Amino acid sequence: MERRIRLLGIFLMVLFLGLFVQLNRIQFLDASSLANAPGNSRNITTQFSQNRGAILTADGAVVADTVKSTDVYKYQRQYPNGPLYADISGYDSILYGKDGIEAYYNSYLTPHSVTPNSLSSLLNPTTAPDNVTLTISSKLQSVAASALGKLRGAVIAIDPSTGAILAMYSNPSYNPNLLSSHSGTTETKAWNSYIKDPSQPMLARAYRRRYPPGSTFKIVTSSAVYDHNPSLAVKSYPHVSSIALPDTTNRLHNYAYEVCGGQIGILLAVSCDTGFGQIGLDLGASSLASEAKSFGFNQTPPLDLYGVASATFPSAASFSTRLPTLAYSAIGQYDVAATPLEMALATAGIANHGVIMAPHLMSEITGPQANVVKKYQNHPWLVATSAATAAKVTSLMEGVVRFGTAGGIAIPGVAIAAKTGTAQLNLLASNQSSPNGNDNWMVAFAPANHPTIAVAVVVPAQPGMSSNSTGAQYAGPVVKAMLSAAVNTSSVVGG
């Protein structure tokens, strides 16, 4: 029997040897190919099982944070005020990836190894995420959303002296909680319904959508006058309802065939298209194009988000074959298109003595022990124009509120500089109004002498809008709400 006992022992040993071999194959030789196998969701599980850092507003409101969950992922990302901040926060979706701050600051929000600071953390090396504090003011963000109400559109507010984005909202919005759900069905259902929705809830209109800026572009044309041909600033333009254009029989008409004219101050205040059209032709293509460029057109604003759209202005050369369009470009129409972000930046440039500060959402990134990991260093993006020009354009824009088209946004005791814009979408028949209205704009900053906020609002053409809509009518109340909230805030802070 002894021999057979030994044989049994050898037999069992051979079996266990097989185990060793197979274990080495799975855990060593094939480990990486198994880990990266197409059906292996473990990487995703690991990624979504992390205690992701929080995203906070400047005043401490939670934009996104992570709570423990009982499912396989251990943690669940949540957005307490989901739709309000959706364009900023983005989402963190298993199926659809990341967007917004979640994507841009992912390396900070993802837990990474922490330098041990105690014996227990040395014995048990931990990873921890950083938290991202935004420049956003929760108050202004809420004001933006409630002021827009049910209107489709976008609001963006910037601190002109720093480039800090104070509010950025686009309506309609979406709920990032649904896209960040751990249930595949919830995610897919939400995503599909958002994608199919004609109102485009996932479109971040504030920085990803260009609209013709209309008359708000006249602040750039006005700056070009002072920078390139100051004599035009004292030229008086005739009171007419339309002007003849070179090389064509088409004429450029004023909105609703109004008659207007005079010097630049009154032209801007009443938003005289014939006057500014002629100014554009007088300035010439290269002056206007270079001014647009120095205000940020055809350049991508360095905002700390992915997918920022740049504003477009036709090249100077392109006007040589189609000179009439220069008149239209001078009033922000035809091939001119700008994101609300760009118009807010241009406005902020005027407000900040001609210097456009780099726009940013991140204020600071703090580590697990509240230590500052990274602080945003304010820096200029562009020198749009001279301080002198900026001062002159500011006083023109104040006129827009005092006796011009933006009179409705006046706030007693606060000097406001503003410009309305009403971009007609069927240009070549400008006497007809569009069935869904116009793209309605307003840009403004306040207080005019020492600005703390620059705002751009667009309420684009949409179903249910009156066909003769204007910027003052649709964007004006939103701008006024934003300015009053900001000025009140700053006066409280100052007091």
Next chain:
Amino acid sequence: MGSRIAAMGQIPQRANVKRYTRQRKSELGMLLLASGITILAFLLASLGINSALPSNLIIVLVAMVALPLVVHIANLFLAPYADPALMPIVALLNGLGYVMIARLDPQEALLQGVWATLGVIAYISTLIIVNRSEILDRYRFLLALSGLLLLVLPLAPGIGQNINGARLWIRLGPVSFQPVEIAKLNLAIFFASYFIEKRDVLGAMGSRLSLRESLNIRILGPIATAWIASLLVMTLERDVGFSLMLFLVFIITIWMATSRIRYLFGGSILFVLGALGASNLFTQVNVRVTIWIDPWKYAQGIGYQIVQAQYALAAGGISGTGLGRGHPTIIPVVTSDFIFAAIGEEMGLLGTSAIVMAFLLIVGIGIRAALRAKSPFGSLIAAIFTMIIGLQSFFIMGGIVRLLPLTGVTLPFVAYGGSSLISNYILISILMRISDEGNRPDELENELKSRRSLLSRRAKTA
């Protein structure tokens, strides 16, 4: 009564019995080492999950030291010469298994702690009751009968219940139990005893056993019984793992006792026929073979569990993700059937190799005990019990790494499960008994023998 006390008084004093043997001295050190490793792993796992220590820390730590110490003290009195390494390995396996279960499911860990304690009690009780291996030989029919009863118990309406398609469980109040775990030991003892007794008869038939002779009812009867019992388990209780275990135990026992290799082949053919039939008849068996051949094809369906286990093992790599740092809960029923994959994920190849090595060491110790046993019966029992624990651990580990189809057996001492723990503690206890007898110095053996015969003579005359 009075005469018995008087008789006891005449027994010579055991002056030459050394209680604190060499074996026990080295056992203590190794047991403490196993406790230390277990405690360290437990602390790391707790920190790994919550970065905090659990509230029941003190109780767990005390139990992790106390249980091995109790085992050691019991060995000191009950099996002083038994192998010193066996219980430390068992303690390590049980400890690491507990740590893993505690990390995966604290509720089950609580129960597992209770079962481990009951397992230690069962271990000590067995050492006390089976104070000589011959006792098992003597009560073989009682053991066989109770074994068969346990085997069919889950089929009884009311207390039997189906879990994961297998009807292997009985439920008494809140406690589920797998009687087949105990039954396999009883039946193995019976067969060992039966064939040791019949060995001489079979040996007398000469080396050239004719076909007619080998179909003798004395041999065929038990094989047929074994085959029927195995098929019964497979068909009625739907468990291919234990069925395979039982049948292998039977045919290898016959082979070991008779040295007739044809039983091994004949038995294997019978089993393969049975297995093929079962595979066609029962979807559960069929499914296991299908997902063994190509699990990737069914990764989102019937193969999900085994595929996730492969990913878990791969995620562990060489050194593992660290205790509490992996995602083993992705694998369904990870604490019982797939705990080995969880260990592979969090402790890596080093951890799985350690577990395989531990079982290999148990096999080695068991084989040594079988070779040193004082009686052929003890030798056969030790060999068969070694085979049971070796094969069972190989079946489940091999099933997880896809060396063979998955069988729903548990990893001894490591996996969650009360019946498995208790049956394995009993098994180890008997191995310890046989090892103790084998290592006993001859003079002590003779003395014990003379004392026993004296006692029985006195008892007869009284």
